[in-house]
Amino acid sequence: MTQPTVPSRRSVVIAGAAGAAAAFLVPGPAAGAAAPDADRTAAAGPAAPDLRPYASYWFPDSLPAGTPGDGITWRSLRTWRAEDDPDLPFNTAAVPLARRFTPVPPNRTARSGQARVQSLVSFEHTSRNPSQGAPTADYYALTHWAYLDELVFWGGSAGEGLILAPNAPVVDAAHRNGVPVLGTVFLPPVHWGGDLRWTRDLVQRDSWGRFPLAAKLVEVATAHGFDGWFVNAETEGGDAALGTEMLAFVRDLRARGEAAGLRITWYDAMTVDGTVGWQGALNERNQDFFRTADSMFVDFRWTPAGLASSGVRAGELGRDRYELWAGVDVEASGWNKAVDWDAIVPRDRDHVLSYGFYRPEWTRNHLPADRTPGEFHAADDRFWTGPSLDPSVPDGDSGWRAPATAVADRSTVTGLPFATTFNTGHGLRWYENGTVTSDAEWNHLGLQDRLPGRRWVVRTEGRRPAVSFDFADAWRGGSSVLVAGALDAPVTVDLYATRLPLEPGTVVELTHRADAGPVTVELAVATREPARPGDPVPYRHVPAGTLRGGSGWTTATVRLNGFSGSLRALGVRLTGDGAVAYRLGGLAVRRGTARPARPTGLRITAGADTADGTGLRLRWTAAPGPVRHYELHRVLPGGGRRFLGGTCQTAFHVSGLRPEPGERGVRIEVRAVGELYTASPAASVVHPW
Structure with a gap:
């Protein structure tokens, strides 16, 4: 949450302390002499240890x-070792970066192979950023991965730490959708507590002339499972010698990182002469950094002429112009931001550059404090899709040029089995098979499903119903898709662009219900794509049942007999007469079913009693074979189960445990969950009271 006592980045720019300093970047204590290398934490007298894991950050x-x-730990990256980091098992991403493809766009303005989109997102404060979600639904649960090419885990402050490793839930969700995630190296302006000695620390050489912190950054990214670094050197006062060293450092970092599959993005701040001067363009003062890195974020001071010349210069350097991200600052005003879009993504000629959103979590932060998940997603859909809320109907007259109107969407739905329960990664409750197994709010992006990328393409000759993620009920997780309105003609809702093989025995399962009806449901199946952008998907329709209002959840199994080749798209067609409320809770494409193997070695590694109850750290050995994630439950004295949480990692922290009446010890179970949401037998452990 933004701290109201700290000026926003825009006010900082106006004050003359330019740079990408966020409202989360709290000015720290005045810089002084170098401190000892050991970690230093606030001392507030005896207290129970805080066993909750947090995302890593360092100087x-x-x-x-x-x-x-309070709550801040000062750490030195130079002395960090993976084997000494007790939080690393909670912070190591587990989902590999998925390959993705570009289907034919649903409108004629979105383009493939040109501009791409980067986002700089501050999910939380630098310190105390939870490693594994939190007990609140109020979270920036980013879901529009289809339009993103790079996510920067943004933050850093002189009072907390300058180097941030992304937390595992963010990386796992991004990787599931084919989006690489970068950590941040932030050397803040002096106005924000920056000290040039931290820049010099970063580029220090050892006695052999090597850059030990470049090696550490590669080691951190590899150990944590993310994809590289966003390097933002904005501390003023440098000279040509420092500029030369920084360039050599970035060159070494990229060379080391390339061998590890990492990428480096440079922020347009420090120039080759070592001074900080935001160019707002690619020019002779920063081009060596661009040539050395994989891409560069062009500062917000750009002009149309500067961006045009930047694209030309990139080509002269033998680089792709779309490796330049033109900064678009939406922290303060979101879609109300006045942007010269024709300078970046003109409609009548090739795109000029790619672009980078600074702080798009405005879609959550601008809402009232009592905001709901549904209100957040409505705002986020408008940001990424546009006021029409339908990517097939781009708003030509809108001042906001949403990504869906300019950039082709991508998909990672390429292999069987594929399943989704339309879980957005946060919720007001947790559901399993339509039953509430925890009534506590939660968020954990690592549990997020692959969600429909085109939200929401609706084709009908009649009135268009409202389509949204809904949190009032779900089949599994925290959300479902709700289609509500008065139907006077058949309605087709696009769900997924796919590249799935169609082989004998392939079936599609729809888990759905009608809250108001009746409604006749057909599965929409396409084995080829539209002939050109903007054309409707050429679906064929297979009956999936007629649902009566209030009849409860049911699963329809649709056999794809008569289809061959490759499954290219999936949707649903709904036919009703009058008011309809259709809820879609799950979709699966499979040839068979498989139950994951049991995890082993479940053990409690640490425990602490606090005012909130008992907290436990648990570890286990990964189940052999493919696992989507793990789920933890508490076994209640009467034999029931209560959901405690889920994770893609093999470590979890449970907090707030208290004895149930008659309970001599708390029994915790861990199950592996597969891609079809089938669960393994449980491993269990007991903590005696």
Whole structure:
């Protein structure tokens, strides 16, 4: 949450302290002499240990003078070792970066092979950013991965730490959708507590002339499972010698990172002469950094002429112009931001550059404090799709040029089995097979499903119903898709662009119900794509049943007999007479079923009693074979189960445990969950009271 006492980035720019300093970047204590290398934490007297794991953050080497604030740990990256990091098992991403493809766009303005989109997102404060979600549904649960090419886990402050490793839930969700995630190296302006010694620490050489912190950054990214670094050097006062060293450092970082499959994005701030001067263009003062890195974020000071010349210069350097991200600052005003879109993504000629959103979590932050998940997703859909809320109907007259109107969407639905329960990664409750197994709010992006990329393409000759993620009920997870309205003609809702093989025995399962009806449901199946952008998907329709209002959840199994080749798209067609409320809770494409193997070695590694109850750290050995994620339940004295949480990792922290009446010890079970949401037998452990 933005701290109201801290000025926004825009006010900082106006004040003359330019740079990408966010409202989350709280000015730290005045810089002083180099501190000891050991971690330093706030001392507030005896207290139970906080066993909750948090995302990792560091200073390059020397630490600030004084004492860190409450809950903040000052760490040196130079002294970090993976084997000594007790939080690493909670922070290591588990989902590999998926390959994705580009289907034919649903409108004639979106293009493939040209501009791409980057987002700089601050999901939480630098310190105390939970490693595995939190007990609240109020979270920036990003879902429009289909339009993103790079996510930067943004943050850093002089009072907390300058180098941030992304937390595992964000990386796992992004990777499931084919989006690489970068950590941040932020060297803040002096106005924000920056000290040039931290820049010098970063680029220090050892006695052999090597850059030990470049090696550490590669080690951190590899150990944590993310994809590279966003390097933002904005501390003023440098000289040509420092500029030369920084360039050599970035070159070494990229060379080391390339061998590990990592990428580096440079922020347009420090120039080759070592001074900080935001160019707003690719020019002779920053082009060496661009040539050395994989891409560059062009500062917000750009002009149309500057972007045009940047694209030309990139080509002269033998680089792709779309490796330049033109900054678009939406932190303060979101879709109300006045942007010269024709300077970046003109409609009448090739796109000029790619672009990078700074702080698109505005879609959550601008809402009232009592915002709901549904309100957030409605705002987020408008940001990414446009006011029409339908990518097939781009708003030509809107001042906001949403990504869906300019950039072709992508999909990772390429292999069997494929299943989704339309879980957005947060919710007001947790559901299993339509039953509430926890009534607590939660968020954990690592549990997010692959969601429909085109939200929401609706084809009908009649009135268009409303389509949304809904949190009032779900089949599994925290959300479902709700189609509601008065139907006076058949309605087709596009769901997924796919590249799935069609072989004998392939079936599609729809788990759905009618809250108001009746409604006749057909599965929409396409084995070829539209002939050109903007044309409707050439679906064929297979009956999936007629649902009566209030009849409860049911699963329809649709056999794809008579279809051959490759499954290219899936949707549903609904026919009703009058008011309809159709809820879709799950979709699966499979040839068979498989139950994952049981995890083993479940054990409690640490425990602590606090005012909130008992907290436990648990570890286990991964189940052999493919696993989507793990789920933890508490076994209740009467034999029931209560959902405690889920994770893609093999470590989890449970908090707030208290004895149930008559309970001598709390029994916790862990199950592996497969791609079809079938669960393994449980491994269990007991913590005695």
